[in-house]
Amino acid sequence: MNRRTQRGAVMFEYYVLAAFVVIAVLTPVYDNKTAPVLLMEAIKEVYASFSYAVSLSRLPVNFW
Numbered sequence: 771m772n773r774r775t776q777r778g779a780v781m782f783e784y785y786v787l788a789a790f791v792v793i794a795v796l797t798p799v800y801d802n803k804t805a806p807v808l809l810m811e812a813i814k815e816v817y818a819s820f821s822y823a824v825s826l827s828r829l830p831v832n833f834w
Contacts, residue, residue, distance in 0.1 A: 795805055803811075 797804065799805055799808060
């Protein structure tokens with residue numbers, strides 16, 4: 771194999787890998803939702819819990 775055909779083979783491998791990643795990301799995973807949608811829902815839920823915890827008032831220093 772010369773350099774030109776090697777370079778073509780590597781590009782083909784990159785295209786196959788990129789196609790596989792795109793198909794894996796866009797395929798519905800659970801409840802007809804894709805992986806990015808599930809990830810965004812999880813981030814929103816964690817942020818809502820975090821912001822609620824931050825908004826709680828602290829206990830006084832001399833509690834007893």
